[in-house]
Amino acid sequence: MTIPHPDLTQTVLDACHTLAGFTTTPGRITRTFLAPPTHDVHAFLTGWAQRLGMTIRVDAAGNLRCRWEGNGPNAPTLYLGSHLDTVPNAGAYDGILGVVLGFALVETLGGRRLPFALEVLGFSEEEGVRYGASFFGSLALLGTAGPMLELRDAGGQALRDALTEFGLDAEALPSAEIAGNALGYLEIHIEQGPVLEAAGQSIGVVEAIAGQNRLDLTFTGRASHAGTTPMLLRRDALAAAARFVVAAEELARSTPGLVATVGMMDVKPGAGNVIPGEVRCSLDIRHARDEVRLAALPGLLASAEQFATERGVTLAVTPKMEVQATPMHPQFRALLHQAAADAGLAHPELVSGAGHDAMVMAARMPAAMLFVRSPGGLSHHPDEAVLNEDVADALAVGERFLHLLAAEGGMHGL
Numbered sequence: 162m163t164i165p166h167p168d169l170t171q172t173v174l175d176a177c178h179t180l181a182g183f184t185t186t187p188g189r190i191t192r193t194f195l196a197p198p199t200h201d202v203h204a205f206l207t208g209w210a211q212r213l214g215m216t217i218r219v220d221a222a223g224n225l226r227c228r229w230e231g232n233g234p235n236a237p238t239l240y241l242g243s244h245l246d247t248v249p250n251a252g253a254y255d256g257i258l259g260v261v262l263g264f265a266l267v268e269t270l271g272g273r274r275l276p277f278a279l280e281v282l283g284f285s286e287e288e289g290v291r292y293g294a295s296f297f298g299s300l301a302l303l304g305t306a307g308p309m310l311e312l313r314d315a316g317g318q319a320l321r322d323a324l325t326e327f328g329l330d331a332e333a334l335p336s337a338e339i340a341g342n343a344l345g346y347l348e349i350h351i352e353q354g355p356v357l358e359a360a361g362q363s364i365g366v367v368e369a370i371a372g373q374n375r376l377d378l379t380f381t382g383r384a385s386h387a388g389t390t391p392m393l394l395r396r397d398a399l400a401a402a403a404r405f406v407v408a409a410e411e412l413a414r415s416t417p418g419l420v421a422t423v424g425m426m427d428v429k430p431g432a433g434n435v436i437p438g439e440v441r442c443s444l445d446i447r448h449a450r451d452e453v454r455l456a457a458l459p460g461l462l463a464s465a466e467q468f469a470t471e472r473g474v475t476l477a478v479t480p481k482m483e484v485q486a487t488p489m490h491p492q493f494r495a496l497l498h499q500a501a502a503d504a505g506l507a508h509p510e511l512v513s514g515a516g517h518d519a520m521v522m523a524a525r526m527p528a529a530m531l532f533v534r535s536p537g538g539l540s541h542h543p544d545e546a547v548l549n550e551d552v553a554d555a556l557a558v559g560e561r562f563l564h565l566l567a568a569e570g571g572m573h574g575l
């Protein structure tokens with residue numbers, strides 16, 4: 162198959178590579194929320210927006226927002242974008258690719274106007290690295306980022322002061338909220354997982370962003386001598402915790418779509434010749450549908466309790482976080498499927514196990530995501546990559562999506 166828009170695809174890839182150079186750590190890509198190189202990112206993308214004739218602003222939350230107006234003053238707005246911040250030692254595509262493709266999609270219009278405006282969003286903060294809380298950029302568009310202003314980073318700087326230092330006005334934060342008629346939000350993002358690669362496909366339509374629970378479990382037994390304490394007189398906290406880890410794996414393997422992970426375990430006192438007296442471990446459990454996740458969790462915790470009781474160990478469970486699943490909008494998903502089919506591409510549905518700005522935007526408007534294959538399933542890593550032809554496919558699907566949406570007259574029925 163020939164690559165549509167080969168030059169524009171190359172422009173997208175070149176832009177990702179250029180933006181990767183705007184970093185606080187030479188030789189690596191690190192650009193956390195409002196890091197000084199963000200100014201360079203804005204300048205580069207603003208230059209592109211100017212050449213396209215878009216109107217440009219950086220809102221009070223530090224989001225870059227470039228508009229291509231639609232036909233008529235009351236045209237609704239379709240938002241396109243992703244985030245411009247990165248994790249430390251990041252790859253060149255997580256977030257950035259979706260923003261850059263937004264500008265490329267405006268470029269495919271060749272100056273034409275649509276029945277809706279396009280606003281390309283480069284969110285200032287999604288990764289949650291600097292302030293330990295995510296989505297400041299997209300929450301500002303919903304008018305709900307205010308409580309985050311008092312958060313402090315590792316250096317003690319309040320978020321509101323970081324905005325001032327960047328040249329923004331924290332008091333103007335409410336002005337970042339979306340005004341007017343929102344048609345919806347489309348985010349193109351690398352998959353950050355191995356599913357599309359395993360299926361041999363370039364793009365996928367996100368069905369839902371998984372809901373998740375995170376919990377801490379503490380198994381408390383009794384530390385005692387490994388040589389002198391007979392097996393039946395032990396209260397081994399780690400043996401109970403180990404059974405729990407395996408039970409979590411077995412449950413997830415036997416429940417389609419469920420993922421469960423014990424990623425952290427702290428064993429005390431932690432000596433080879435001492436029976437473990439206390440084990441603290443984490444549980445992270447996710448599924449695209451809340452009812453599946455919420456049905457699985459109580460049974461798993463009951464098993465943990467049983468494994469503890471069998472060994473004279475007590476169990477304490479502390480919930481740390483609960484996020485509901487976010488289904489993507491059915492009509493937007495259907496349009497993405499149609500667009501991919503029109504482009505001659507396979508278009509599997511998949512679940513996003515990671516959180517994205519689309520999760521936030523979905524609270525205000527129809528939201529959808531298109532995933533692009535991640536070679537090796539790799540992300541949040543300097544070797545993160547994309548294939549040129551996959552980027553071309555994403556561009557083709559996005560372009561077709563805009564045409565289908567325009568043909569529906571801006572989806573008045575939404």
Ligand SMILES: [Zn+2]
Pocket residue numbers: 244255256287350
């Ligand atoms: Zn991302």
